[in-house]
Amino acid sequence: MKRSGKSGTVELPKHVHRVTKRRKDGSTTVYTFYTRSRNTKEAWPSIALPDPLDRDFSLRLLICESMERDGKGFILDGTRLPDIKSEEFWGKAEKAFSSRVRRGREGVKDFKSLVEAFQSETNPSWTELAPSTQRGYKASGTMIVETWGDMLPSDLTTVDAQEAIDELGETPATANQFRAFLSRLMSWGVPRGYCTTNVVEHTEKIPGGEPWVPWPNWAFEIMFEHAPFHLKLICLSAFFTGQRQSDVIKMKKPKSGDTTMEVRAQKTKNSVWIPIHSEYRKWMDRAPKSDSIMLHAGSRTASYKTADGFRTEWQKLMNREEFKPFRENRIVFHGLRKNAVINLLEVGCTESQVGAICNMSTQMVQHYGREVALRSLAKDAMKLMEDRWKEIEPLAFRNSGDK
Numbered sequence: 001m002k003r004s005g006k007s008g009t010v011e012l013p014k015h016v017h018r019v020t021k022r023r024k025d026g027s028t029t030v031y032t033f034y035t036r037s038r039n040t041k042e043a044w045p046s047i048a049l050p051d052p053l054d055r056d057f058s059l060r061l062l063i064c065e066s067m068e069r070d071g072k073g074f075i076l077d078g079t080r081l082p083d084i085k086s087e088e089f090w091g092k093a094e095k096a097f098s099s100r101v102r103r104g105r106e107g108v109k110d111f112k113s114l115v116e117a118f119q120s121e122t123n124p125s126w127t128e129l130a131p132s133t134q135r136g137y138k139a140s141g142t143m144i145v146e147t148w149g150d151m152l153p154s155d156l157t158t159v160d161a162q163e164a165i166d167e168l169g170e171t172p173a174t175a176n177q178f179r180a181f182l183s184r185l186m187s188w189g190v191p192r193g194y195c196t197t198n199v200v201e202h203t204e205k206i207p208g209g210e211p212w213v214p215w216p217n218w219a220f221e222i223m224f225e226h227a228p229f230h231l232k233l234i235c236l237s238a239f240f241t242g243q244r245q246s247d248v249i250k251m252k253k254p255k256s257g258d259t260t261m262e263v264r265a266q267k268t269k270n271s272v273w274i275p276i277h278s279e280y281r282k283w284m285d286r287a288p289k290s291d292s293i294m295l296h297a298g299s300r301t302a303s304y305k306t307a308d309g310f311r312t313e314w315q316k317l318m319n320r321e322e323f324k325p326f327r328e329n330r331i332v333f334h335g336l337r338k339n340a341v342i343n344l345l346e347v348g349c350t351e352s353q354v355g356a357i358c359n360m361s362t363q364m365v366q367h368y369g370r371e372v373a374l375r376s377l378a379k380d381a382m383k384l385m386e387d388r389w390k391e392i393e394p395l396a397f398r399n400s401g402d403k
Contacts, residue, residue, distance in 0.1 A: 012052065013061060032057075034064040044069055047084050060090070063097045076100070112149040114194045115141045118185055125188055130246060130266050131307065139174075140181035153186060153195040162203045172206040179203060212335040214342055215239075219331050226322040231314070233283055234296050235336060240280040242340030242358030243272075245333050246307045251295040254284070265359045272359045341368040 012018070017038065019031045033046040047064055050057045067076045074081045079096040082088045102116075119126050119141060129137070147164060148156065161182060168175035183200035190198060223235055237248045246266050254261040254276060263272045276284075284295070294303035304310045314333060318326055325331070337358065344354045351365045358365070366373075385392070 015064070016049065016052070016061065034061065036064075036069075045084060059094070059097075063090075063093050066097060066100065067093070109154070109194045110148075110150050110152055112145050114153055114185060114189050115145055117192070118188055128269070130244075132246065136177050137181045137184075140178045141185075143178060144182060144185070153189050156186070156195070156199055158199040158202045161200045165203055165206065169206050175206040179205060212332045212338060213330065214338040215331060215335050219326065222322060222325065226320070227317060228299065229286070229288075230297050230299065231317060233287060234310070235333070236280060236283050237295070238333065238336035239339055240277050241274050242337050242344070242354075242360070243274075244337065245310070247359075249296050249304045249307060249310045252293055253295040256285075263359070270359060272357070274357055338368050341365060342372050345369045345372040 015034055015036045015038065017033055017035060019033065021029045021031065023029075030051075032049040032051055034044075034049050035046045036044040049060055049064070063076065067074045067081070069075070072080070074084065074093075076093055076096040077100040079092070079099075081092050081096070117123065119138065121127060126134070148160075161179075164182075165175050165179050168178055179200065183198060183203075186195055186198040186200050189195050223232060227235070234248055237243070237251060238245070241248070241261075241263065243251075243263055244265070247263055250266075251261065251263055258276065260273050260275050263274060264270075265272060287295070288297070290297065290302055292302040296304065298304050298309060299313055301309075317323060340358055341354055341360070344357065345351075345365075349357075351362050351369075354360070354365045354369070355362055360368070
């Protein structure tokens with residue numbers, strides 16, 4: 001049977017029919033229903049469906065086809081459903097249908113089941129991740145299911161993985177996050193029988209995927225001139241300690257005589273003891289007095305309840321006209337962590353010392369500080385050439401009349 005939908009003519013599935021209601025003013029509304037055994041003694045009550053061109057139509061049709069009916073009403077996979085006209089009907093029906101699908105997939109070691117198992121609330125490898133990491137990984141997990149949902153992870157090749165990463169190459173940060181999650185997913189799946197090896201280890205990152213740079217001097221000048229004090233203090237906390245954003249906003253206020261402050265890292269669950277720089281202490285002492293034990297207050301609260309509260313406030317600041325240079329040059333909050341690493345390395349701290357303050361692995365310190373290493377090598381090289389210039393100076397330089 002064919003009926004006109006919102007975008008033309010569509011073929012209606014079995015048991016689906018449409019009713020057009022005409023009003024006195026001449027307007028019409030078309031309703032879609034599922035009625036099994038229609039026009040017979042065994043006919044079901046009509047169940048309202050979305051328009052066939054709506055994205056929810058297919059799922060709700062599958063639910064209707066999976067239901068059974070007795071004298072008391074509808075049942076799906078053993079679950080008694082509310083009345084079809086109640087607000088709770090579709091929510092309960094979708095939950096029961098989802099459970100049925102999951103049970104039907106038990107034992108299937110495909111990518112869909114791997115992503116579901118990894119992102120389960122009973123999996124410590126997932127629940128111990130920072131909320132911001134979980135958000136990014138959920139987006140990557142959705143892409144993996146959409147791309148390879150029914151495919152077995154054991155059949156994935158390095159070439160398959162690299163092609164998927166390369167397809168996201170126009171947004172390097174997204175591509176590299178996808179790669180990071182896929183690699184972690186495959187590694188987790190190896191001892192659980194989903195695959196025998198992590199083929200993603202041999203793939204390549206997309207160049208330019210690191211979206212942050214250290215703040216230049218002009219960025220600090222704009223911040224000091226246009227940001228409210230409480231946001232300036234948060235920036236300085238990141239600058240002097242090198243901690244992640246989520247850890248900075250949860251810092252506790254050190255006592256007036258304390259020379260160090262304890263920071264609990266969400267990502268690693270480690271406590272870090274950071275000596276308080278004298279300049280940083282001056283800014284702390286300027287903070288408005290309050291009874292809160294937290295160092296950082298929000299614009300309207302004594303402290304931030306969640307990291308999302310800070311991010312919302314930060315984004316509003318970044319959207320102001322004065323901060324247009326931040327947007328144009330991709331200056332982000334996380335860049336302050338890079339400032340901290342560079343500053344510590346440039347004053348002569350070892351990589352281990354930097355890692356102890358910034359709660360960072362030696363490999364990550366090297367990654368963040370590679371520009372410092374290059375500058376240091378360049379300075380040393382030029383100093384050597386200065387010291388031994390007479391040995392290599394071309395004769396023409398000596399005989400030129402410009403000296």
